[in-house]
Amino acid sequence: MRDHDALWQPLQVGPVSLKNRVVVTPHALAYGRDNLMTQQSVDYYEERAKGGAGLILTEAQVVHPSSRGMMLRTLQSWPTEVIPVYERLAKAVHKHGAKVFVDLSHFGAEDNNTMHLDNWRSLWSASGLPSPTYGEIPRPMTEEDIAELVAGFGRSARNAAVAGMDGAEVHAAHGYLLCSFLSPLTNRRTDAYGGSTENRCRIVIECAQAVRKEMPAGEFAVGVRLSLDEFVAGGIEPDEGERILRTMDESGLFDYFSVSGGAALTFHRTVSPMSIPGTPLVDLAMRAKKIVDKPILTANGIADLETANGIVERGDADLVAMTRAHIADPHLVSKAQTGREDEIRHCVGGNQGCFSRMAKGWSLTCTQNPAAGREAELGLGTLEHVTEPRTIVVVGGGPAGMRAAETAASRGHRVVLFEQSDELGGQIRYAAKLPTRGRWAAMVSDMERTLDKFKVDVRLGTAATVETIAAEDPHHVVLATGSSWRTDGYLAAVGNHGGIPGLEHTTVLDPITAIEEPERAGKRVLVIDETGEYLALGLAERLAADGREVEVVSTRMFLGDNTVLYLDLAHLYPRLHAAGVTLSPQHAVFQVTPExxxxxxxxxxxxxxxxxxxxxxxxxxxxxxxxxxxxxxxLPFTQVGDCVAPRKVDEAIYEGETTGRAV
Structure with a gap:
């Protein structure tokens, strides 16, 4: 067991005592119904409290009907109907010794004004400037609007306090409504709410005063989340962020400060994707620590306990958000505290099951952890151990097969896994060899350790046949034999079902071969992409890094459009341009000739x-x-993963998990 003593120290946040320094910060779940959290939401948060987190913050709870948010399932905090679900949440979290704060928000111009048929309205903002995300032109708030907003914060806080919640965080970061007042880029007002730093902070302070007014004295903590740097010229830059922080601290309203960064235009720096290593926002927390004498919470990219402990031990911050790490493994704290740190499943930073789904308005889950959002069905304590162990044969050592094998074995079955190659991991193993994708290997390592723990009989370099499978006398067979890339150039978008004519005039490679044997690609390489995913662009970057001339062609509107949802594109495109890769969207290869x-x-x-x-x-x-x-x-068998239909690793692991539970 590694020593993470700094993390396990209690901390006083205003009147609230936290048992440790590990925090789950607000993130969209989209499990709500009728604008309220559901039992599914409560189950999700309780699992993380059960796993040992010291503090949990809810996903954004909007404080006024003018904000219905970016998703159909946005949650409201201002009506009294929220009190019963807040009560259930508080009791569930308190049962495990954790504390829970409500995140009080208003999305401002980061919204869609006609998403809800019963709530068409003009959007609110500081100065009527459109969101760079959605482009809708809002209206500047009047003083009457501001008074309504302030009252909404007060009502919402009262509901949380009545329900037994422990605190509230005023969300004034990331380009949302209050941040649009704080930022000199988006606040062009000339009244008492614009101009100087103090004036731009006024609305946040008034909202916090309303929260304080409704709170039981000495029982409820209040914090504020701030972007200390928006990473946009003319916006909140570090010096201005420090002035805002001082102004907030001098108000005496806040028990702690959640220090973040980024705005709507730069959210790829708020939630770093796999391509960004380390903890890029900790330097902002370090600046904050020099200014205020209140607990500082830092977030983004803190994926392992060793890193988290180092941040607290050095005094860079007092609290560490391990939010995506807790999506991947809600029990990481308890595992570490009981000597089982080697059982932790690690967040790989792919942003596939979490952020990309949120961006589409879908419910959150996790690539590594399909139990996220399904706690009642797949959470801790739901795995049924068998009374009569059987022999299960799994064919294929990719993500689907590995997960099926480990799950079945953890239930008590004898499991034999056949893998025809000399390594486990399937296509994820190749993805990990692309630039900035090395963290995919952590997923494979996590599953390899679990296979070893449950004594799965792994037979590498062994192609399964009917005879070798039957020789094990299996009760059930799980086929996870994967998929293969076609090389005929089939392009659904242009209807060339026979493929690209003339491919015999050049060397044609599938992406796996190009990754493993790049020398076969030659000097001039044309990559055809119809997926919109990272693979083609990552491959192009790798080939160009070796001095090749690379062009990527796609019928899609722009290259790598799906990587926008993973927050990768803004980091990836500059690297591709620097490498000299030519990007040709809205094009197709019609044929190949000797020329x-x-x-x-x-x-x-x-x-x-x-x-x-x-x-x-x-x-x-x-x-x-x-x-x-x-x-x-x-023989009885079940197919899982790509051999059913080629899809993403998320589906493969989910099907492996559910099949391993069913056999």
Whole structure:
């Protein structure tokens, strides 16, 4: 057991005593109904309290009907109907010795004014400037609007206090409504709420005063979340962030400060993707520590306990948010405290199950942890151990097969896993070899340790056949045989179901081969991408880094459009441009001739010839399901992952988990 003593020290935050320094900060769950949290929400938070977190903050709770938020399931805190669910939440969290604060928010212009048919309205903002995310032009708030907002903060805080919650955090960061007042970039007002730092802070202070007015004296903590740097020229820059922090501290209203960074335009720096190593916002917390004598909470990228402990031990911050780490493993604290740190599942920073789903308005889950959001079905204590162990054979050592094997074995079954290659991990193993994708390897390592713990009989370099499977006399077979990339150039968007004519005139590679044997790509490489994912662009970056001329062609509106949802694109594009990669969206390869690839615009068919030494096709995958046909009628089996239909690793792990529980 590693020593993380600094993390386990209690901390007094105003009138509230926290048992340790580990925090789960606000993040969108989207489990609500009728604008209220549900039992699903309570179950989610309780699991993290049960796992040992000291403080949990709810997802954003909007304080006024003018903010219905970016998602259909935005939650409200101002009506009294929230009190019963807040009571259930407080009791559930307190049962495990944790504290729970409510996050009080208003999204301002970061909203859609006509999303809800019963709530069309003009959006509120400091100065009527549109959101860079949604582009809708809001209206500047009047003094009457401000008075309503302030009252909404007070009502919401009263509801939380009546329900037994422990505190409230005033959200004034990340480009939302209160932040639009704080930022000189978005606050152009000339009244008492604009101009000087003190004036721009006025609305936040008034909201906090309303919260304080409704609180039981000496029982309820109040904090504020601030972007100390918006990373936008003309916005809140560090010196101005420090002035804002001093003004807030001098008000005497706040028991702690949650120090963050970023705005709507720079949210990729608020929640770092896999490509950004380390803890990029800790330096802002360190600045805050020199200014105020109140507990400072830092967030973003704190994925392991060793890093978290170091931050507290050095005095860089007093509290550490391990939010995505707790999505991936809600029990990481209790595992560490009981000598089971090697059992922790690590957040890989892919932002697939969490942030990208939030951006689409979908309910949160986790690539690594399909129990996230499904605590009642898959959470701690729901795994049924078998009374009669059976033999289970798993074919395929990718994510789906590994998860099925470890889950079945953890229930008490004898499990044999056949993997035809010499390593486990499947296509994730290759993804981890691309630039900035090394953290995918942590997922494979986590599952390898669990397979070893539960004594799964792993047979590498062994291609399974009907005969070798039958020789184990299995009760059930799990087929996780994956998928393979096509190299015929099939492009659904242009209907060339026969593939690209003339590919025999060049070397054609699938992405796995290009990763493993880049020398076969030659000097001039054309990558065809129809996925919109990171793979094609990461491969292009890797090939260009070796001095190759690389162009990426796609029929999509822009290259890597799905990586926007993972917060990767803003980090990835500068690297691609620096590497000299040519990006050609809205184009297709119509044919290949001895002179080169004929690349044309999809709208008018205008073409050009690109000399190439190779074409890499990142477009279509076929499921590998031949073994299913051979087993049918002979042995009972279940297919999981890509051999059912090629999809993402999220689905593979979920299906592996649920199948491992069912066999």
């Amino acid at each position: 080169g690839a004929v690349v044309g615009r999809i709208w008018d068919g205008r073409t050009r010839v690109v000399p190439v030494d190779s074409v890499v096709t990142v477009a279509m995958r076929d499921p590998e399901c031949s073994l299913a046909g051979q087993l049918r009628g002979r």
